Ligand SMILES: [Zn+2]
């Protein structure tokens with residue numbers, strides 16, 4: 001199997017910034033909750049029972065064709081920082097990372113599929129695809145589920161469907177969620193009506209990061225709340241339809257910004273670039289919001305040669321556990337803030353700043369007056 | 375839209391079930407975290423789950439025969455103890471599911487082994503019992519109900535302190551919920 005370092009060194013398949021509408025839709029994720037018949041759910045079982053179950057099912061999971069040469073780790077062998085890195089990469093849930101004995105995660109080589117064992121349910125099978133591509137994410141988990149069920153007796157009731165620890169997951173056991181970057185809707189103050197409309201049709205909307213009322217980095221997550229009474233393809237088609245609408249609103253808002261508020265837009269993007277390029281202390285909140293502006297600038301061709309995937313990679317690298325993994329030790333909040341700025345300064349060295357020269361032309365040698373501060 | 379708790383702008387919209395009625399709750403990020411709400415926690419379940427006739431009195435309680443989970447535990451955490459619990463606590467389930475989901479009948483994927491025909495709950499003589507709290511000892515549950523290991527909880531508390539110190543409030547809220555889950559205030563005996 002693959003080592004942790006190897007897993008993390010390679011960017012995941014879905015981090016490459018490609019996929020339908022990937023200028024707005026960062027990832028599409030689908031997870032299935034499954035349980036074994038005759039075993040109590042993890043939250044109501046003893047440690048010994050969880051360990052027994054894990055020992056029995058982990059080889060089955062590891063032997064899936066999709067998991068060939070993948071990564072598999074028992075949580076008792078995984079440090080807190082490493083677990084947190086997996087959370088930041090969306091490979092495991094925070095709830096799962098908070099557990100230890102009797103829990104394990106198995107991830108495929110491309111980091112597109114992860115299977116958590118003994119989360120709230122015995123199995124949480126997750127598929128991630130870049131851009132708006134829920135049906136392809138569903139195909140991944142559907143196939144894995146069918147393979148697993150041939151060897152494992154899943155708890156299923158013909159009326160209630162797949163039986164889950166929480167009745168909110170009953171039926172399909174499926175949660176489909178889409179991560180969206182919506183800076184223009186936020187800047188033009190149209191985000192709340194959009195959130196309200198999406199909420200009204202039974203989908204949950206939340207900011208991905210942040211406290212208080214903000215969605216830091218203008219990142220939002222939209223997911224289904226109903227899992228019973230509709231088939232998987234219907235649920236997915238409905239969310240994709242809603243997301244298409246949100247994407248159109250964001251596109252219109254971006255066009256409007258470019259048209260009517262071009263100076264303000266350039267100013268915001270320019271400031272974001274300047275701070276990320278030259279700052280020495282960056283809080284997580286500030287960095288997320290600046291990277292959001294830079295990503296918007298890159299999408300609107302306001303930032304020379306900036307590739308979206310570089311920004312998406314930075315969004316991960318600036319997270320606390322990634323910083324600490326990189327430093328190979330625990331860091332105080334102050335140390336993290338300075339390490340974070342070190343990373344954005346380094347990554348932006350090769351990126352031409354916006355505004356000061358024609359964006360279409362690729363100037364050799366980087367920004368004219370950039371001091372080499374690394 | 376304003377948060378239902380404070381005056382901030384709401385960003386989390388959830389369906390809560392109160393007395394079998396579906397209500398949409400609008401919360402700002404901080405209030406949603408303060409209440410430990412995420413889209414997956416089954417918010418509001420605890421209060422809503424049991425119909426009045428099922429609400430456990432001091433002396434009578436519905437218990438899952440397969441795992442020993444009790445109606446009051448279900449009410450408290452809003453989760454089932456084992457797959458068989460859906461059969462044991464089936465009374466009142468339909469009403470709850472109707473308010474929580476688009477329907478009460480699964481129409482999605484079925485395991486190949488099921489083929490879409492036979493009912494799949496394991497055949498059992500009695501999956502639930504109503505027992506006298508004072509007289510009859512509980513039937514020996516197959517799997518032993520979880521007792522929170524003191525070490526688990528103190529570890530979680532340490533993690534919680536650290537999370538608060540590091541201002542990881544989302545983690546803190548989740549850890550707090552986990553501690554509460556592991557330490558039911560008044561476990562019914
Ligand atoms: Zn509030």
Ligand SMILES: [Zn+2]
Nearest residue numbers: 438441456459
């Ligand atoms: Zn049970």
